[in-house]
Amino acid sequence: MLPKLIAHIEQQHCRNDIPDFRVGDRVEVHQRILDGPKERIQVFEGDVIARKHDGIRETFTVRRIVQGEGVERIFPLHSPRIAKIVVKRAGRVRRAKLYYLRQRVGKATRIREDSKRQAQIEAELRRAAEEAARATQEAAAKAAAEGGVSKSAQKKKAKKEAAASQSASGGKKKK
Numbered sequence: 001m002l003p004k005l006i007a008h009i010e011q012q013h014c015r016n017d018i019p020d021f022r023v024g025d026r027v028e029v030h031q032r033i034l035d036g037p038k039e040r041i042q043v044f045e046g047d048v049i050a051r052k053h054d055g056i057r058e059t060f061t062v063r064r065i066v067q068g069e070g071v072e073r074i075f076p077l078h079s080p081r082i083a084k085i086v087v088k089r090a091g092r093v094r095r096a097k098l099y100y101l102r103q104r105v106g107k108a109t110r111i112r113e114d115s116k117r118q119a120q121i122e123a124e125l126r127r128a129a130e131e132a133a134r135a136t137q138e139a140a141a142k143a144a145a146e147g148g149v150s151k152s153a154q155k156k157k158a159k160k161e162a163a164a165s166q167s168a169s170g171g172k173k174k175k
Contacts, residue, residue, distance in 0.1 A: 010056040015078045019124075021060075023048050023098060024091030024111050029062060029075055030083040041083055044073055047091065047111060049098040051077075063101060065109070070102060090117035 021027055028045045046064030049072070053059055058077040063070060075082060092114035101109050 007055070013056055013078065017084070018077060019085055019087050019121075021048060021085065021087045022091075023051055023096060024093035024114075025087055026089040026091065026111075027062060028086040028088055029073075030086070031075070032081050032083050045088065046071075046073075047098070047101070047109075049101060050096075063098075087121050090114040090121055092117075 025048050026046065027048055028043055030041050030043050033040050033042045044062060044064070046062040048060055049063045050061040051058065052061075056078050059074050060077055061072055061074050063072045065071070090113065091111040093111060098111075
């Protein structure tokens with residue numbers, strides 16, 4: 001009884017925008033970082049060497065080489081701090097954990113490419129980009145049909161009007 005209830009609650013907090021990536025893939029993890037009152041995105045790109053656990057507790061380990069030193073980070077998969085995960089290259093490996101890469105250097109750390117999965121990933125990325133472009137075109141067409149003007153167009157118009165009023169008043173800037 002209790003495990004089903006816990007699973008149901010966990011299911012509500014799991015993210016559904018996570019791409020299909022596996023151990024051996026090269027990924028870009030976009031993580032939200034808080035710098036005082038500001039929030040910025042930090043990108044960590046590397047090879048996935050492990051995926052552990054299940055459900056809301058699932059984590060994955062990404063390894064990359066920085067200035068000749070191996071750097072690994074463990075990310076919680078369903079964390080709200082992760083903005084997005086982008087699969088850069090699909091890798092073909094025969095192990096579930098690639099910890100042996102820690103002892104290897106240089107070309108020995110290369111992972112073979114899975115060309116079939118890579119073609120699927122590229123097709124999915126193209127489709128997503130086309131959908132996003134179509135959505136922006138529809139939004140612009142809808143705004144134009146309603147007689148409304150986009151915010152960026154309003155800002156440009158306001159800047160032009162301000163520049164015109166300054167040039168008409170003698171070109172002096174007010175402080």
